Amino acid sequence: MLVAAAVCPCPPLLVPEVAVGAAPELAAARTACADAIGVLAAARPDRLVVVGPAGEGERGPHHAGAIGSFSGFGAAISVRLGTGEPQARPLPTSLTVGAWLLDRARWAASPVAGLGVDEALDSARCRETGREIAAEAPRIALLVMSDGSACRSLKAPGYLDERAEGFDALAARALGSADLAALRTLDASLAHELKAAGRAPWQVLAGAAEGAGLDGRLLYDAAPYGVGYFVATWS
Template sequence: MIVRAAVVPHPPLLVPELVVAEVPEVRAVRAACVAAAQSLTRASRRWIAVAPGSGEVGPHAAGTFRGYGVDVRVTLSDNTHGDPDPAMPLPALIAGWLREQAGARGVKVHLVDPDETPGQCAALGERLAAEADEPVGLLVLGDGSHRHGDRAPGRPDERAPAFEEQVHKALASADPAALLALDSSLARELGAAGRVAWQVLAGAAAGRTWRSRDSELMVPFGVGYHVAVWEPVP
């Protein structure tokens, strides 16, 4: 059973060793993500995670941020041994880093094809929830649009703020239906790869009533970052 869910982005800037100069925006995003992960651990020290990508990683894998400039090593469980995988995908690296920060025992990462439909994402979420035979936390990793304003890594798009606000309202109200209503084509055009992970969350939450403990939208450096914590209503 999924006993709590935490939504976070997965930029490399979360890892202090990878940041050349600390700025308030970076510290704020990092602090919010670590707090959400710690909240997840308070509910369960065993996690499953979903993020954009392909395949599965873990639960006994190790990786390194060497490809992002510094050889910061992470593991996906307390029982991981052996050399780190230099090709571990970024969301799995961040999942491992957050696991270590929050003191979780282990995390298995399910990477979701960014072209999956809302229905396919929801079906995966339902399956993951059904397969959880003990209390687990669900870590949902995904970035919002990278087309916000002049600082955007991608070409600025005037539709990005409204899309991000739609996501934020859905997360703040713990509304699975609103997450499933996100337009996959628009998300793709805006570079919001986190859409698939959020819609997996919607499927995993199906059939139960949830409430949002925290929800925050930050847009540093032209990218939308959502941080939220959901828990089921008794």
């Protein structure tokens, strides 16, 4: 059963060595992520699963010991997901950022695994995946790596789309209140048009949380680069 969840953004810019001069702009987000991971640790899970969007060839399970790198973003930094023997298949970027957050928090509360999710995965399958994860151990925690729309400003990766602000506001309210129904009804087509990489991971979370009775809290909600970034905890 799911006992706790943390939702964190997954831009490599969270890593100061990647952001370089822009590092202070996401300082509040880093602090919120650290607080969210603290909530996960306090729940004393038997197992932590890091879930995030992944491209072709990166989807599916990633075992403890899998390694991710930020070398493609200009920083010679590698991180390992939990503890274990190094795995041949590298982590997708979203899980690499998640592994960096856990390493930064010196995570030792439970074994860790990862799951890369297709951003186009339909809602029903997302929720079923979440239910499967929640059944893996008596006390499961999720670290959900995810971004909102990438269309909040003229300089955003997806340019300005007037629908983006409303989409992100709905997502923020749902994540901050653990509103499973609202997350289930997020429109996959609209999310794709707005380049919102978090829709599928959020719906995995919604499936995992069914029957868990968790309360939500929104710790961070901003769009510093025209991309919606949220940090929330469920416990």
